[in-house]
Amino acid sequence: MSKRTEKTIVDIAEELKLSVSTVSRALNDNPNISARTKDRVKKMARKLGYRPNALAAGLRNNKSKTIGLIVPRISMFFPATISTIIQNKLQEHGYNLIICQSNDSYEQEVALVNTLYSARVDGLVVSTTLYTTDFSHFDVFKDNNIPLVFFDRVPKDYNVKVIKGDDYLGGFTATSHLIERGCKDIVHISGPLTCNLYLERVAGYKSALQQHKLPFRKTRVFYQELTRDNAWQACEKIFAQKPYPDGIFASNDTTAITIMEYCRKINLRVPEDLKVVGYSNDPRTEIVTPPITSVDQYPAMMGERVVAALMELVTSRQTGTPRYSQEIIPTQLIARESSAGTTKAATKKK
Amino acid sequence: MSKRTEKTIVDIAEELKLSVSTVSRALNDNPNISARTKDRVKKMARKLGYRPNALAAGLRNNKSKTIGLIVPRISMFFPATISTIIQNKLQEHGYNLIICQSNDSYEQEVALVNTLYSARVDGLVVSTTLYTTDFSHFDVFKDNNIPLVFFDRVPKDYNVKVIKGDDYLGGFTATSHLIERGCKDIVHISGPLTCNLYLERVAGYKSALQQHKLPFRKTRVFYQELTRDNAWQACEKIFAQKPYPDGIFASNDTTAITIMEYCRKINLRVPEDLKVVGYSNDPRTEIVTPPITSVDQYPAMMGERVVAALMELVTSRQTGTPRYSQEIIPTQLIARESSAGTTKAATKKK
DNA sequence: TTGTATTTTGCAAACGTTTGCATTACTTTA
DNA sequence: TAAAGTAATGCAAACGTTTGCAAAATACAA
Structure with missing residues (x-):
C-alpha cells in the first residue's frame, strides 16, 4: 500500500x-521561534504523521x-530486579535501555561491549561475567569518556x-549468624x-570463624558456579562421609534451595540437624519450607x-576524566526458619 | 585526555x-575489492581503533x-524466560534487542511504541498490557510495513x-484434571x-464443567489482576463462608502459591481438602510444599x-502486506502433589 | 521618516556511512 | 602493440537531523 510514507521535517x-x-x-x-509558527509546525507534524528519526538526530x-x-x-x-529498576528509572530520564545478556561468557561480553559501542550508547552499565578478569574491552568507553558504571560483579x-x-560484611554476618546459632562446623x-x-x-566467612576461634578448613569450602546441578553434586560430596557439617553458608539462594532438597532426600532435618543460609534474598527463599535465611542486597537501592x-556522569561529561568513587550498598541478614533454634555443642546424631 | 579520538572511515x-x-x-x-586492499584497510582500521558508527549506517x-x-x-x-530466549536468538542473527517494560500501563505502552519507532527498530515484538484493547498505536508499524509480532497477550x-x-485448551485441561480428581466445586x-x-x-474452564455436567456459577469465578495481594483477598472472600470449594484453578502461579499459603494459615490441607492448579509452570511451583500442579506453556518454544x-517478516519486507498467520503453542499439564489423590464424592470435612 | 534594536527565519554545513555510476588500472587476446 | 574486456577504485549524492551565522522581518525610538 504505502510506499515512501516516511514523512520528514522537510515535508513539513x-x-x-x-x-x-x-x-x-x-x-x-527553541525559544526564538514564534509561538504561532511553533503551533503551525506541530499541527502539521501531527497531520502528516511525522515521526522523528532518532538515528539521524543521534x-x-x-x-x-x-x-x-x-x-x-x-x-x-538479582540482575532481573536491578534491570527492572534501571529500566524504569531511565525511562523517566528519557533514556532507552538496551539490555543484553553475556550468559556468563567472556567472549559474548566482549562482543556485546563492541556492538553497544557501535550503537553509540550514551552510557554503559555492566555486571561482569564470572570469568572476566581482563577488562580491556571496556577501554573504548573509558578512552572516549563515555559513562561507564559497574555494579555487583565489579x-x-x-x-x-x-x-x-x-x-565482606555479608559473608561475615551470615557466618556469624550460624555460629551464634550454635554451628561449629560450617561449610x-x-x-x-x-x-x-x-x-x-x-x-568474611573466614574472619567470622577466626573471631569465634573456629578453624578455617580448606576442605569445607567449595568453589563452583552456583547452579542447581553443581549444588547437588557438592551435597553428594559433603554428605558422602561423616562428620556432617552442622551449617552451610551458600553464596546463592539457588544453591541454598538445592541443599534443602537434598536434605529432604537424605532425611536430614533443617534446621535441627543442619542450618542453612543463602544469599540475595530471592523471594523463593520465603515460599520454601522451611523458609531460608538469606542476605538481602537491596537490589532496588542498588538499581x-x-x-x-x-546520570551524574552523563551530565558532567566535559570535566576531564573524573576520579571514580566506589559506592557500597548495605546488606541485611533476613533470619528465617532454616537457621532457627540453637544447635547444642553435642551434635545431635540421628 | 583524548578529545576528538573518534576515528572514522575517512581517517582510514x-x-x-x-x-x-x-x-x-x-x-x-564487497567482492570487487582486491584482497590486498581489504587487508590493508582492515589492518589500518584495527591500528587506528576504528569503530563503526551504527547510527550513521542505520x-x-x-x-x-x-x-x-x-x-x-x-x-x-514467563516474560522473563521468553525475553531471555528472544535476546539470545536475536543475537545469533546479529540483532540487538531493546527490552522495555510497560508495567501494565496502557499509557506507557503507547509511549514505548512511539520511542521504539523513533529509534527505527527493524521489528517490534509485543506482549500487551492487561488493559490494551485499542491497538491503534501499533498502526505506525503496520502502515510502514515494519515487522510486528505479538505473543502471549495478543x-x-x-x-x-x-x-x-x-x-482455551489450557483452561479446559486444568479444569478437567481437577474434575477427574474428584472435585465438584471448582473456583x-x-x-x-x-x-x-x-x-x-x-x-475452557466453563466447557470442562459443562462436559462433566457440573454447573458454572458466576460467583465461583474471580476476575482480577493476578497479584499476591489480590489473591490473598480473594481467598478471604472464598473462605469467608462455607461450603468451601474443593478445587481452585488459578490462572497464574503467583496466585496458586498464595492460595497455598492461605490454606496453611487456615489449616486447610492441600490436596486432601482442596486441590490447586496454577498456570505457567513457574519453577517456584516445584519447590513449594506440596509442589503445585501447573500448566506449562513452553516458553522456550514460544520464544x-x-x-x-x-526473521521471516524481516527478510520478506517487500512482498506487500502479508496475510498474517496465527500460531498456537501447545500446552501441557504438569501434575504435581497439589492436585494428587481423589476427592471422594462425600467431601471430607475436617 | 529613518535608524537601531530585537525578534524571527533561512542558508548551508556537518554528523559517518553506503552505493550507483563513472573512471582508471590492469589483463588478455588477436 | 592496439583493442577489448575485466577488475579495482573513486566521485558525489543521499539518509534526516541540528546549529552557527547571516539575513530578513518586525518593533521601537527619535
Missing part, C-alpha cells in the same frame, strides 16, 4: 513554506539517548565507577574466585544508585 | 590514500539492526502476526477479561517461534 517545511531549520527548532521548542548530536546494560542473565532474581584494579554490595559454598565478590564473602551515578 | 581512507567508498566496501567485504540504510520488545514486566517468570481483531498459547481465579487470553481460559516469525 515544504507544506508550510518554511525552512527545515525553523521546523526543527519549532519541534524542539548521528548529528553524537548522542543516542540510549543506555546499554550487560548482565550475565536476566532470568536470575572489576578489580580498573579505575571506574563502581556500585557494589558489602560482600561454605562459594562461586568461583575469578569473581571478586566471592573472594570477599569468603574473607537506583546505578542510574543516579550514570 | 586518508591514512591509506584511498577513497572512503573503497574503505567502506573493504570493511564490508540512517543511510534505513535499518538499525535492532529489534524492540515490549513486555508488561521482565521480572515475571490483540483481538487486529490483523497481525500472532503467537499464542493454547489458552476459578482469572485475570481481567480485557485481556483475551483469560477469556479463553475461562471458556523461538517469535524470533523465527520475526
Whole structure:
C-alpha cells in the first residue's frame, strides 16, 4: 500500500513554506521561534504523521539517548530486579535501555561491549561475567569518556565507577549468624574466585570463624558456579562421609534451595540437624519450607544508585576524566526458619 | 585526555590514500575489492581503533539492526524466560534487542511504541498490557510495513502476526484434571477479561464443567489482576463462608502459591481438602510444599517461534502486506502433589 | 521618516556511512 | 602493440537531523 510514507521535517517545511531549520527548532521548542509558527509546525507534524528519526538526530548530536546494560542473565532474581529498576528509572530520564545478556561468557561480553559501542550508547552499565578478569574491552568507553558504571560483579584494579554490595560484611554476618546459632562446623559454598565478590564473602566467612576461634578448613569450602546441578553434586560430596557439617553458608539462594532438597532426600532435618543460609534474598527463599535465611542486597537501592551515578556522569561529561568513587550498598541478614533454634555443642546424631 | 579520538572511515581512507567508498566496501567485504586492499584497510582500521558508527549506517540504510520488545514486566517468570530466549536468538542473527517494560500501563505502552519507532527498530515484538484493547498505536508499524509480532497477550481483531498459547485448551485441561480428581466445586481465579487470553481460559474452564455436567456459577469465578495481594483477598472472600470449594484453578502461579499459603494459615490441607492448579509452570511451583500442579506453556518454544516469525517478516519486507498467520503453542499439564489423590464424592470435612 | 534594536527565519554545513555510476588500472587476446 | 574486456577504485549524492551565522522581518525610538 504505502510506499515512501516516511514523512520528514522537510515535508513539513515544504507544506508550510518554511525552512527545515525553523521546523526543527519549532519541534524542539527553541525559544526564538514564534509561538504561532511553533503551533503551525506541530499541527502539521501531527497531520502528516511525522515521526522523528532518532538515528539521524543521534548521528548529528553524537548522542543516542540510549543506555546499554550487560548482565550475565536476566532470568536470575538479582540482575532481573536491578534491570527492572534501571529500566524504569531511565525511562523517566528519557533514556532507552538496551539490555543484553553475556550468559556468563567472556567472549559474548566482549562482543556485546563492541556492538553497544557501535550503537553509540550514551552510557554503559555492566555486571561482569564470572570469568572476566581482563577488562580491556571496556577501554573504548573509558578512552572516549563515555559513562561507564559497574555494579555487583565489579572489576578489580580498573579505575571506574563502581556500585557494589558489602560482600565482606555479608559473608561475615551470615557466618556469624550460624555460629551464634550454635554451628561449629560450617561449610561454605562459594562461586568461583575469578569473581571478586566471592573472594570477599569468603574473607568474611573466614574472619567470622577466626573471631569465634573456629578453624578455617580448606576442605569445607567449595568453589563452583552456583547452579542447581553443581549444588547437588557438592551435597553428594559433603554428605558422602561423616562428620556432617552442622551449617552451610551458600553464596546463592539457588544453591541454598538445592541443599534443602537434598536434605529432604537424605532425611536430614533443617534446621535441627543442619542450618542453612543463602544469599540475595530471592523471594523463593520465603515460599520454601522451611523458609531460608538469606542476605538481602537491596537490589532496588542498588538499581537506583546505578542510574543516579550514570546520570551524574552523563551530565558532567566535559570535566576531564573524573576520579571514580566506589559506592557500597548495605546488606541485611533476613533470619528465617532454616537457621532457627540453637544447635547444642553435642551434635545431635540421628 | 583524548578529545576528538573518534576515528572514522575517512581517517582510514586518508591514512591509506584511498577513497572512503573503497574503505567502506573493504570493511564490508564487497567482492570487487582486491584482497590486498581489504587487508590493508582492515589492518589500518584495527591500528587506528576504528569503530563503526551504527547510527550513521542505520540512517543511510534505513535499518538499525535492532529489534524492540515490549513486555508488561521482565521480572515475571514467563516474560522473563521468553525475553531471555528472544535476546539470545536475536543475537545469533546479529540483532540487538531493546527490552522495555510497560508495567501494565496502557499509557506507557503507547509511549514505548512511539520511542521504539523513533529509534527505527527493524521489528517490534509485543506482549500487551492487561488493559490494551485499542491497538491503534501499533498502526505506525503496520502502515510502514515494519515487522510486528505479538505473543502471549495478543490483540483481538487486529490483523497481525500472532503467537499464542493454547489458552482455551489450557483452561479446559486444568479444569478437567481437577474434575477427574474428584472435585465438584471448582473456583476459578482469572485475570481481567480485557485481556483475551483469560477469556479463553475461562471458556475452557466453563466447557470442562459443562462436559462433566457440573454447573458454572458466576460467583465461583474471580476476575482480577493476578497479584499476591489480590489473591490473598480473594481467598478471604472464598473462605469467608462455607461450603468451601474443593478445587481452585488459578490462572497464574503467583496466585496458586498464595492460595497455598492461605490454606496453611487456615489449616486447610492441600490436596486432601482442596486441590490447586496454577498456570505457567513457574519453577517456584516445584519447590513449594506440596509442589503445585501447573500448566506449562513452553516458553522456550514460544520464544523461538517469535524470533523465527520475526526473521521471516524481516527478510520478506517487500512482498506487500502479508496475510498474517496465527500460531498456537501447545500446552501441557504438569501434575504435581497439589492436585494428587481423589476427592471422594462425600467431601471430607475436617 | 529613518535608524537601531530585537525578534524571527533561512542558508548551508556537518554528523559517518553506503552505493550507483563513472573512471582508471590492469589483463588478455588477436 | 592496439583493442577489448575485466577488475579495482573513486566521485558525489543521499539518509534526516541540528546549529552557527547571516539575513530578513518586525518593533521601537527619535
